[in-house]
Amino acid sequence: MLELKNISKTYGKGEVKAVDNISLEVKPGEIFGFLGPNGAGKTTTIKMIVGLLKPDSGKIFLDNIDVWENPLEAKSKISFVPDTPQVYDKLKGIEYLNFIADIYDIPKDIRQERIEKYLDIFQLKDAIGDIIGSYSHGMRQKLVLISALINDPKLFILDEPMVGLDPRSSFQLKEIMREKCNEGKIVFFSTHVLEVAEKLCDRIAIINKGKIIAAGTMDELRQHSKEKESLENIFLELTENE
């Protein structure tokens, strides 16, 4: 289980409160969508979970492991896909994947099986021997996705994963997210694409100006809102009122 307990983060001299006392729980087998307008605090929250930004206050636990107290143990269970797929330009795709597999200490046969599976799914097999510098944005995105799947993470955390993916890969990714969730893993992702969140997520949280303004299943969210038809309407109404 992923637990965020009263986490806050301010930038500058406490002038900008990027995340303001957020608490969340995500259970195994759940796909959790994290929505919010630009600059609402989505990426900051995600960065605090994966170890890129230390919270000013509050605790984050994954399976009762404090992410910031025992980072190595926690990180070996987490895979992160950032919003911009920035990777080592001068490595070949396969070299990068092998590097990641070495760090997670994945045995040879398992790594081969997983890498081949996801290369097939994302149709990256023909380019995997090339230097990453030659990849398009979408290809890099796929590479980072594959690298995040190699260690079969307990918590799969993605920041705007659909941006830059072609429709087919986007579809495949959704399938994978569902599959991971069926295996009892946690999938946590942020997105702007409300349709995706609506169709895919078991639960959703909407964050605005650093605070969670609504959280729950689609049905629960509908009850918060007067406009009950689509997530888009709910989102617009809730974020406008803040």
Added chain:
Amino acid sequence: MSRILALVKVDIRNTFSLSTIKNKLKNRESIVHIVIVLIALISLLPTYYFLVSGLSNIFTVYLNVGQKSMFLLTGILLGQMIVLFFGILYVMSKYYFSSDLNILVPLPLRPKEIVGAKFVSLLIYEYLTLLPILLPFIIIYGIKSDVNILYWLYSTIIILFVPVIPLCISSIIVMFFMRYTNIRGKRDLLRTIGYIVLIIALITIQLKLQSIAERAVADEDFLYKLITDSTFLARRLGIVFPPSMWAALSLSDLSSMSGFLYLLLFVIVSILMFFIMLFLSDRVFFKGLIGNLEVSTSRRAARVRERDFQRSSPPYIALAMKEIKMLVRTPVYLMNSIGGVIIVPIVMILPFFMEDEESVNMLRSVLRDSQQIINLIGVAFITFLGIVNSVCSTTFSREGKNMWIQRTLPIKVKDQIVGRVLASIFVQIIGIIILYGSLAYLGALTLEGIFIIGILGILGSIPTGEIGMIVDAYRPMLHWDNPQRAMKQNLNVLINMGLGSLYILGIGLLAYKLLDILDIFIIYIIIALIFILSSLVLYKVLKKVIETTFINLE
């Protein structure tokens, strides 16, 4: 011209991160960082003071033979040569490898506008390198010769123009070099080898000119001229690089018309060179650049084979391999690290190539008799190369925007340290081999030397590498648009050089003191023990620094 100025403004803001300085000064942690960096820089001062006071003595020597203009020539020539040689790498990465090119090239700008702007911001950077070298010469001469206000006015103008001509020359050389090495396929390899050859060739030409000039001086009625003409030496030896001579003579002939004319000549030629460089850039710049931005893909090799999956290694090896691949495949890194450890040992023995056979033979016999000293110097040299290669002192800075990968992966700090030190040792081994070659040429390589220099050299590279990593982990420079900035324009390299030199100097001094008392083998063992012990102590410090930085980075 106004476009060039607009580009320069943006470039300078970007290069010196002016926009973030204000914020940094508000933040207490950043101020602590700045103070610590200042302290580290101040630790360089004793060495600097030592050098400057040495200069003062040199002035007295020139004064005594009535040739004090030679002193000015030495300073200006040194400054211009440094700009010329370092300029080649700076120009190459600034003009051809910086990421802003992806934005600039599609804009409706002429090549000369892009090059002009990049030239000007490089020039500003060069002043920062140049002033600590040039100012002592100008000031010592000024104070000791009791000059008037005109001297200070002239010297200000000269300082402003000193880097222009050499930087124009490096720009032109690099533009043509890139133009004719812009060949598909092995572009990076070709350019790296070309770079090493180019630097060695330039230094050879310089040395050759110098020895010709020196011989010309000796041939004539030397003493008579020396007494009658106070600028005799400067004019003879200045022929190596005439602009330096013009600048030196304008300052020494200050009171006469010829002083003014030399200044005028220096300034006009500098401006002229700038426009020639711009003119040429319009014709060759894009030809060397386009294609540089494209990355080739090879459909043939793209598919992976079974064995590509069958490679697994422990994390520290994986990390070391990643570091080495990045170093070797990024031209700027390759030229700085491996290029450095190849060039330095070769340049060191170049002067001996210039000498005639007789004096080289004499030197060989001297060297043969002092084998133990050679071994110790060899060890110090390799240890020092460990600082020069700057692999460790930029290891985190080089991660740049990819730092998130290192921070989100479950990598033990121990593996981070071992992996990164291994990458530096890989580079060091190349340096050691080149040094063996250089020593063999001088007939000073023995079996004992091979073992002692190899083993102690590698052992010594570990603590100096760790010092570099401590500096870089403490203040990694992660926001850069041009790989050169991570490697050479990185203050961490300089700080490491100061701290590392003190470390080597300390051990060197100890070894020197022990030479008379102890057997050389015991000294070797003592040095080895110091290296190992300090490695362990520094390892503990480094571990703490990395842990803290990896947590606190934002």
